[in-house]
Amino acid sequence: MTDKRYIEIVTNPGTVKLEDIPVLEYTDFVTFLDLVMGEEGTHCVAYFVLPQPGYYRFICCMAADENHALLVFSHIQHIDPALSLPSITAKHFQFHVFEREMHENFGIDFAGHPWLKPVRYPFDRADQSQVMNNYPFYSIDGEQLHEVGVGPVHAGIIEPGHFRFICHGEQVLHLEIQLGYQHRAIERLFVERSGILQQSVLAESIAGDTVIGHALAYAAAIESLAGITVSKNLSVERIIALELERIAVHIGDTAALCTDIAYQFGQVVNEALRTIIINTTQLWCGNRFGKGLIRPGGSNYPLKPLVIGEVLKNLKEVEERYLQVTARIFSLPSVLGRFEGTGKVTTMQASLIGAVGMAAKSSGMYRDIRWSHPFSAYGDLLYEPVMLHKGDVWSRAMLRKKEVEKSMAVIRELLKEITNYELRITNDEIVSPNYDLQLAPSSMVVSLVEGWRGEICHVAITDDEGRIVLYKAKDPSLHNWMALALAVRNQEISDFPLCNKSFNLSYCGNDL
């Protein structure tokens, strides 16, 4: 007997007909959600509102990691300015950001939500009286406490965001993060600009440090909606690009972590190593961040023998030098003194907030889309995530080092599988991108990718003519910003830059 309360998606990406997604009464929805949340390794990848004439359809996608599946179910509410639903966040805290988003976009109240605050101040927010200058910061009264406000413009060349600390002397009691400065209405643009090329460029502009991750999530979503599959070789190439991106950012972050503890030696050596990796990506496709490399249906830059040779040569060079310098970094008492025990996020906290990717894995949570919902060439790889357990800055730094090694091994493995370029030409197997794909009507696709930061989730919904009417792009940062806020509690405020860099979260990825 199959459970009629949900529809299961067992592929990644996976497309379902909108009419096949069960609609539950809200109380049944919550009961079923409680049941799902009771299972090991389940977490919410998307929960959003699809506005329909006269009603809102709330669609929830839960990842069941152990079963390598997604469970999708929904509820419907009539559009009413006074709409108020009992909050799910009150029971399952990881829903806090999804309910906040719906509240901000549509004015829906969630009774019992502990923290119904703005997420990104979208231009079309329901309550236009909410502006950047009147964010409702949490405050504590006390003669010995003071507040520190930082941003939106920060000391370095980084993105804007505002951090408000409540401190007792040097000690941070509470940090609240206000975002939205980078909001450029990307999800809306996906609907307004219907061309697949335009959308591809948009996808790679969601977060410049995750160009490949987001472009891949988009391309896979579109291909699934169009009902096409790409060649094995192209799948392999995409994962090589994704892992090069991971290596580049992880090495860059190793440099930045050294910067924040004034260890200039570690900084300059790692910066130079990152340069080698991103220059390899440029050699491949003409752009250091891989813009233009991932496109639906095909590729403008099939891997040629010359590039493969450079990738292998540069990986060897970078690996030897990276291992040499990280061996040094992780043995210096002055480094360990700053990294160890700083900015701890416990497994319990990570689980509660629904942390994903690096923030989860460094806190002992087994969560990696490459393992739980394999996509593209990961289908054949049986990837085992790198795990660490202490949840401190050291763990997040060490996780980077270990993932760099692992990604290099993955790339070498995959390069062996790429068919000889000449043979691919002979087989007529190299195809250009396809910008004229016809998408399945009245459908929803969910596409998950493990970017370097963690789980990227793109959801697209089409109308009865196959046009995209709703696009949801989720960067892992959406979940993980809360991890940073928790990490700095009871820390010295001077450790904030270090904690911040250890997560290296995306502002634009959150603000969209």
Next chain:
Amino acid sequence: MAMIFEEINILRRHGKQFVPDLRSAVLPGIFRGRPVISGDITQAEAETVALLCPVGAIAVNSGKNRSDQAVCSLDLGKCVFCRECEFSLPGKIQFTNDHKIASNVRERLIVSSGLEQPVSVDPLLVRREIRSLFKHALKLRQVSAGGDNAAEMELNACGNVNFDMGRYGIEFVASPRHADGLVITGPITQNMAEALQICYNAVPSPKMIILCGSDAISGGIFSQSSALNREFLRRISVDLYIPGNPPHPLTVINGILDLL
């Protein structure tokens, strides 16, 4: 003692990473720099790629006076360097690896068909105080206003061990009070408009403005977004436009050096 030797070993392996001459550096392999449009592109072909372009960077000149006008032009201030027009018309449009594409004149970013000339700074139009005051030491404050953080990463790379912009006395500083000008990245969102203005006001005069990246120059792929507020640009004059998606560090550094 042994520890020192370890670092010396790493440094020996590290070698010299800096690009010795940034002014004449050539990028290896493929790089999407200044495009060249062939003079024999037809109007029909130009119209096809104009339609294809995701950001409307290609303009087709139709009309009676066509004989003395180029068939089409490509605006680098809008271009996201996706290279799709080249793939669509190989041989007619080609993105060269010329990374020097910055100019102080907005119109100079427009590449016309049949006219192959480099993008350059017009020295006559550079404000006098820029060269007299900032030539040997230029401190810049960067403001990120809605970009995707790629341009920011490249600006950071300008100061790294490879590009070492500091060798020319050009540096990014933490406070607008210490700065001689602003480098703006991103299409300027509504939510960042006020902070950008405050930051601009905090820079002591005389000050210069650099727009870095196609999204800063024209809005780029976000130009149609309802969440932007680009009024700031109407109130100020821009001293340098640096196109790119994102601009390469060599584009940024050479552009600034040409201006000084």
